[in-house]
Amino acid sequence: GAVVSQHPSWVICKSGTSVKIECRSLDFQATTMFWYRQFPKQSLMLMATSNEGSKATYEQGVEKDKFLINHASLTLSTLTVTSAHPEDSSFYICSASGLAGVGRTDTQYFGPGTRLTVL
């Protein structure tokens, strides 16, 4: 149980284009989803926290107009990197924590990540 998927697993795009990444909880309902970014050999950096049906809460320094997050249902959250630039190239990982009945409600289950390369 507690499986989280991400799509796509990797993407290469040209500078200036927008990229959408999907995060799905496959076998549980995720009240909260988290988006992280990780640069090579660095730790996870939380970008934003989203609760179903409400606006995401962004961490300091993360541009909300550049990283659009939508959490329209209890099983799907999307992150759109708008007008991507080479410095946005990174490993983007989502995680989800769920309703009671699947593990602990405060445990985060991670998706496999999306590797974004912007040329």
Place this chain on the structure above:
Amino acid sequence: RKEVEQDPGPFNVPEGATVAFNCTYSNSASQSFFWYRQDCRKEPKLLMSVYSSGNEDGRFTAQLNRASQYISLLIRDSKLSDSATYLCVVNILNDMRFGAGTRLTVKP
């Protein structure tokens, strides 16, 4: 002071060794604690939750000391497959905060 601090390592140990990682947290209101492992270029995977009484899962033992605000992870009889980065995670008022990770390499 960082909310969650870990020794970054790296720890290089031979197969069969016992290795221990420590993690300290600054917020006494922290509610729950976890150890995750992350392999290179992969997502973190939950290794174990840390209970106040301490818990053991095979070769892995986790302990929590609330008074001193630290969590530990002990790996006994280490295997080559234990090579990874170990992340300490603390739930602080429903915000999960990650340590920077401790890198472990187990060598034959």
